[in-house]
Amino acid sequence: MTRPPVLGVDGAVKHYDGGGVVRALDGVSFELHAGELLGIMGPSGSGKSTLLLIAGLLEPPTAGEVRIGGQRVSWPGADLDGLREVRRRRIGFVFQKPNLIPFLNATENVALALEIDDVPPGPARRHAGGLLRALGLAHRASSLPARLSGGEQQRVAVARALANDPPLILADEPTAALDSVRGRQVIALFRRIADERGAGIAVVTHDPRALDLFDRTIELSDGKLVGASTGIGGLVLQRGLSEGDVERR
Numbered sequence: 001m002t003r004p005p006v007l008g009v010d011g012a013v014k015h016y017d018g019g020g021v022v023r024a025l026d027g028v029s030f031e032l033h034a035g036e037l038l039g040i041m042g043p044s045g046s047g048k049s050t051l052l053l054i055a056g057l058l059e060p061p062t063a064g065e066v067r068i069g070g071q072r073v074s075w076p077g078a079d080l081d082g083l084r085e086v087r088r089r090r091i092g093f094v095f096q097k098p099n100l101i102p103f104l105n106a107t108e109n110v111a112l113a114l115e116i117d118d119v120p121p122g123p124a125r126r127h128a129g130g131l132l133r134a135l136g137l138a139h140r141a142s143s144l145p146a147r148l149s150g151g152e153q154q155r156v157a158v159a160r161a162l163a164n165d166p167p168l169i170l171a172d173e174p175t176a177a178l179d180s181v182r183g184r185q186v187i188a189l190f191r192r193i194a195d196e197r198g199a200g201i202a203v204v205t206h207d208p209r210a211l212d213l214f215d216r217t218i219e220l221s222d223g224k225l226v227g228a229s230t231g232i233g234g235l236v237l238q239r240g241l242s243e244g245d246v247e248r249r
Ligand SMILES: Nc1ncnc2c1ncn2[C@@H]1O[C@H](COP(=O)(O)OP(=O)(O)OP(=O)(O)O)[C@@H](O)[C@H]1O
Pocket: 016, 017, 018, 022, 023, 024, 042, 043, 044, 045, 046, 047, 048, 049, 050, 051
């Protein structure tokens, strides 16, 4: 039996009331499978962040639905406060800014994500230390965020997102503040996490330089899915797709 996708977004519409109605998303559907690294591209204002907010159960859609692990969890008017557990256990978030707690060192920042989930401090710190080692940050484990470079801080943020081993990771422009070498390192890290842990990972990115590391990209314009590519090697965007046309490689 084939497993359901880790994430399914079906016909997502999101309208914001901003003087007039802003159609931030206008009927977007896609699926993300275990072990898959998906890029979400598109110009500024095309709806990429809105799509991640909806997929991450931080905003309900105006129409459409979201499925996590095959289970319908969000729809118009859904009680997202009641989904805190689903978010905490099943979704790891990485944002453009690492947002580390300044008075906690790298290990403590990562361990906190586990302690919130009732893991005792000792095991939480040991697990955090192991993750930091795996991300090449063993020598920075005791450093406060202010002593870390931008790339190191972002890797700590990735470790935090991985701490409770979520099957789904959503990242909104995690490389925007990094130079191209460090940006590529972060995407390469996601590639490894998708391959080794089987997480499904969706990354909003403007940066075409690491596209070869993705399995697939989708492109948004004015809140609509306008393109998709498979097997990036020679990136060819097929334009004019309708909803649901975008399938897994
Ligand atoms: N809370 C909000 N209230 C009103 N309008 C919003 C809100 N959030 C987003 N929008 C609008 O929805 C549209 C899509 O915004 P979104 O942030 O999703 O785009 P984006 O593709 O992520 O842009 P960028 O690449 O600049 O971050 C834009 O027109 C934006 O101004």
